[in-house]
Amino acid sequence: MKKFNPTLLLSCLILLIVSGTALALTGIYHLEDTPGSTASFETVHKVDTESFERSEAKTTLDGGTYANIMQNAQTEKPIASTAEKGMTIGEIMRWAGIVAIVVAIVILLLIEFIYRDRINPMNYRILLIISLFVLPMIVGLGTSATVLETTKSVQSCGSCHVMDPFVDDLFDAESTTLAARHYKNKWIPKYQCYTCHTTYGAHGTFEGKRDGFRHWLLFVTGTWDEPISYSGSYPNMNCTSCHAGTNAFQQVKSHRALSSKLRADEVSCTSCHGPAHPTPKERVASTDQQEIEQRSTSAMRKIGPEELNSLVEALDE
Amino acid sequence: MNRSEQNISDENDSQEIDKLVRTAILCTITGMLFVLLFLIVGFKAWSVGIGVFLGMPVMIFGMGLYIVAVFRDLKSRKVLDSDNK
Numbered sequence: 156m157k158k159f160n161p162t163l164l165l166s167c168l169i170l171l172i173v174s175g176t177a178l179a180l181t182g183i184y185h186l187e188d189t190p191g192s193t194a195s196f197e198t199v200h201k202v203d204t205e206s207f208e209r210s211e212a213k214t215t216l217d218g219g220t221y222a223n224i225m226q227n228a229q230t231e232k233p234i235a236s237t238a239e240k241g242m243t244i245g246e247i248m249r250w251a252g253i254v255a256i257v258v259a260i261v262i263l264l265l266i267e268f269i270y271r272d273r274i275n276p277m278n279y280r281i282l283l284i285i286s287l288f289v290l291p292m293i294v295g296l297g298t299s300a301t302v303l304e305t306t307k308s309v310q311s312c313g314s315c316h317v318m319d320p321f322v323d324d325l326f327d328a329e330s331t332t333l334a335a336r337h338y339k340n341k342w343i344p345k346y347q348c349y350t351c352h353t354t355y356g357a358h359g360t361f362e363g364k365r366d367g368f369r370h371w372l373l374f375v376t377g378t379w380d381e382p383i384s385y386s387g388s389y390p391n392m393n394c395t396s397c398h399a400g401t402n403a404f405q406q407v408k409s410h411r412a413l414s415s416k417l418r419a420d421e422v423s424c425t426s427c428h429g430p431a432h433p434t435p436k437e438r439v440a441s442t443d444q445q446e447i448e449q450r451s452t453s454a455m456r457k458i459g460p461e462e463l464n465s466l467v468e469a470l471d472e
Numbered sequence: 473m474n475r476s477e478q479n480i481s482d483e484n485d486s487q488e489i490d491k492l493v494r495t496a497i498l499c500t501i502t503g504m505l506f507v508l509l510f511l512i513v514g515f516k517a518w519s520v521g522i523g524v525f526l527g528m529p530v531m532i533f534g535m536g537l538y539i540v541a542v543f544r545d546l547k548s549r550k551v552l553d554s555d556n557k
Contacts, residue, residue, distance in 0.1 A: 302520070
């Protein structure tokens with residue numbers, strides 16, 4: 156009978172508790188103190204935080220904000236708003252995944268490569284079940300929750316440069332597109348992309364996940380065609396889930412006349428209220444403009460200080 | 473099959489199961505390291521590719537290998553045989 160080192164299990168448990176606590180504390184302080192990713196995102200996409208007061212943005216949208224505005228409610232407080240404080244479920248699951256990975260790897264390395272000959276076969280099997288089945292299940296759940304939670308944010312959509320024209324337009328105070336109007340009027344305080352494009356979240360369709368993978372593949376291989384176009388069909392349900400219950404919507408005669416066609420997606424909301432985003436022509440034009448600006452900026456950088464001085468003198472003359 | 477042949481067969485099975493478990497461990501560790509990269513770095517095009525689209529399948533493959541190893545182990549010990557009931 157092989158001799159088992161009883162301190163092994165104890166050391167694993169201590170390691171689990173210590174690493175879990177340390178990572179949780181690090182996570183809490185990291186979340187509280189460093190909004191760096193948001194800051195850099197806002198810089199890249201020229202978000203004017205002064206013109207858009209976003210202090211009320213920490214509410215969970217269920218159509219309440221829009222319903223209040225459209226029904227001229229006396230109170231400005233959104234219906235059924237939920238204040239968010241501390242870590243979200245997504246963040247907790249992410250840290251659970253990190254802790255589970257660290258613990259599983261440590262256990263696997265210990266039992267397979269260090270204590271293999273000294274460990275009791277029964278304990279070896281129990282630790283294998285924990286580190287090869289239970290902890291990877293937690294990792295899987297944590298990763299899925301992280302992906303689904305992260306992809307709700309506008310930042311995640313804006314992380315691919317192909318989405319830049321859409322995100323820039325969203326934050327453009329002068330834009331008249333549906334997306335920009337919803338943003339600047341705070342009709343959708345949070346998760347602006349996800350609220351209208353509901354197919355890719357936790358409750359989204361399989362087609363949404365498949366398209367997400369296809370989009371990622373096109374992006375990393377650089378094989379997408381510009382300007383990009385929406386290949387799927389946009390269900391009116393995404394609009395009517397917020398708008399249909401409001402007085403403003405009900406009072407419009409055409410809405411009542413077209414109600415059956417709107418329900419059957421035979422008429423699109425955007426045919427009267429669009430465009431939702433900049434048109435392909437506008438996007439191409441804005442991309443060209445950005446390229447010209449970038450070229451002129453890089454050309455300016457190439458001019459040395461002496462050359463610049465001579466140019467200034469020449470201009471003065 | 474005599475006793476010595478049975479022992480040799482059991483030993484071969486045991487070695488194969490050990491190999492399978494070790495492969496499962498290596499696959500799971502590799503997959504989890506990729507996933508860890510994604511969880512630490514966050515949502516980027518490359519980290520999603522490495523962590524979610526590569527790491528997760530490798531990790532799940534490792535888990536699958538482990539389940540196969542467990543079944544083969546139970547079978548070699550005749551735990552799953554209906555005669556034992």
